[in-house]
Amino acid sequence: MSQTEQSQTERGKTPGRLARAWDSDIAWSFRHSPVAIVAGAVSVLIILAAIFAPLIAPHDPFNPATLNLMDGFTPPMEPNAFTGNVYWLGTDNQGRDVFSTILYGARISLFVGFAAVILAMVLGIAAGLVAGYRGGWVDGLLMRFADVQLTFPSILLALLIFGIARGFIPPAYREEMAIWVLIVAIGLSDWVQYARVVRGATMVEKNKEYVQAAKVIGAHPAKIVLRHILPNVLGPVLVIATIGLALAIIAEATLSFLGVGVPPTQPSLGTLIRIGQGFLFSGEWWILLFPSITLLALALSVNLLGDWLRDALNPRLR
């Protein structure tokens, strides 16, 4: 706290938005945490590489017409025995360039991860705000439902939702919809934690004076909840969301590894690991190793960012 004020007075002028952000508690804590800096850099690198995959990747591995089966099983940095082509990280069993496939696969993993977290967050916040603010039977109903859901491991629940959702989709659209079904499955299996945290925070906030004041002037409950309470409960939600992103990415990889996620012709990181796993004993280590390292780096760095954010936002640790 005092550091921030100090630096502001030293400059002696009204700081701009960027400068204020740079000087904020969070930014200060970030600058002084080497782990957060490295984790942030790795996350940003992978996310940017995934976003710009079509520009960076030497091949489009999702276009089967560009693949040559004879390129299959090329070791990294060595020419293929039949075609003579060289690939940085080698090729998989279908002749897909592993490097390009990782970039495109990370795209799917990240997209599913972000979308699932947003879905879980929206559901969880809505349920938590309503339960916390209204209390009574609404609270009882929503929270008992959440309790029941918590008794199931979320990956089992995701499998269940995935299976049911596929049953409703006509076969012709199943593969196109696979990614969306995956998002819904992971999102629905994950909303409970958000709801619990938001409910707790809402119950604390709703008795505070500013909320009482808003009630007295006759503000609509929806307005009170959204304008006044929501911004004050977002801090812990942000922490859960960051760690939740890492978990969602791993959940997607797990489902794809089990073979229920995205189709094998459009592999995500988990699908790639599943494919590579079959070639562990025959010596084609690169198909498994490089996607695994990417998944590990991504999940670990996002998780570390989440840990750091939790500490940074916790007033008791300051």
Place this chain on the structure above:
Amino acid sequence: MSMHHILKTSRSRLMLGAAAVSLALTGAASAETLRWARVGDALTMDPHSQNEGPTHTLNHHIYETLVGRADDGTLVPRLATEWGISEDDDSVWVFKIREGVKFHDGTDMTAEDVVFSLDRARTPPSGMAALHAAVEEVTAVDDTTVHVRMSGPAPLYVQNLTNTFIMSKAWAEANDVETSPNFAAGEEAYSVRNTNGTGPYKLVERDPEVRTVLEVFEDHWDDAPEVTEIIYTPISEAATRVAALLSGEVDIVQDVPVQDIARLEQTDGVKVVRGPENRNIFFSYDMTSETLDSSNAEDNPFAKPEVREAMAMAIDREAIRQVVMRGESQPSAAPLPPFVNGWTEEMHAFPTPDVERAAELVAEAGYPEGFSVTLNCPNDRYLNDEAICQALVGMLSRINIDVELVAQTRSLHFPLIENWETDFYMLGWGVPTFDSQYVFDFLVHSRGGSYGAFNGSRYANEELDAKIESLATMTDLEARNAVIAEIWEQVMEDRVFLNVHNQVLAYAMRDDITLDVHPENQPRMTTVTFE
């Protein structure tokens, strides 16, 4: 000319009595447990519900058939000691039933049980019905003689009996399983998880997809096998299966992934045996419906001969052999393996792929922009099944056919074909009768009654249907082979099947175990010997 078959005398086992004595003396002193792993489990323990390889393979240890097939393809006696066509009527088959055979529950097997089992097997929804389509009536003449009356002379009928198991009539009635459960409809029944056969092993534990334990049946009529206990474990992941063998967790791995053969051969304490399987792997498609559920085309592209021809020109079988199968396959355009009567060198030959011409053909057929379709594949049934499908997706995309691949476990995949819920699918077909008629009955004859259970192409040709039906009762084998050739000519011309290759099998095992590759991929653990 009337047939003058006399009852064929079987090879009698002179050693049988002596073996029984030695068994009584040694008892279970040399207990040997064999831990056997393969990619998938038997779909059901019911003896007649499914006509499927892995299901028969496990059931052959528990149930027995009237006749068995030796590794060289000849028929050998099992529950029937002698068989032949009746001297009085050439459309009646006579079977002499082995005496002194007991079911696992201790009751005696009689001719009545044989009559009951054959009737159960030939009544839909039994998966074995097509093999017995020509049977009119089964009767027990006395305690050890069964007559099977055919709709006409059927000199090859006995070839169809190698996978039709004999079960206890009393047991079936007591447990309400007088008819075979309908597998495609997912029907549960007592016989799906419980057994009562006459085979060399009894089922003692059944946990589907996890673990099945068989224990030697002391009162079995034949020589006692060296293996006294079998622990059967399905392990679907290729790497896990191989790791289980390397770590000594299992003794035999039946479905060795092609990529691991070389490594296993170099590992101490492990050996690999190889041999061709009597099975071909192919694709087929709905070539009859007006439209396809999974396609964006307004009509049915597979109904057009140009499209089917284009696909045949686009598939690169040699690349699949070299990369996907690592040399462990026999590429072929013939939709039947060379073991089978009716196979010819001409059917086997295939041209080098011509992608450009194939793409033109697709455009000429009325799809200048191409079309999309979903391909259904099993991912735990055939060697590298999913990878073969993926390779085909790439090859077809080059001729503007945009394929969505759905690869799933075989218990979900096969009903799609049986229920006509797939437009485009992979199937592998083994031929236990070693005769083309079996392929025609199941895959070519239009669906109806006991015919065409796996005819997923909806192919229906009345003229061919009549020819196929006539095969069952033709006694002049030369004329019959000529009809088989005519049928194949039409089927090849219509391109009902897009064949990929014939499978080559590899079994890996501890090196003190001896087990030969079975051409139908139905190894019998009774033949296992230890050093």
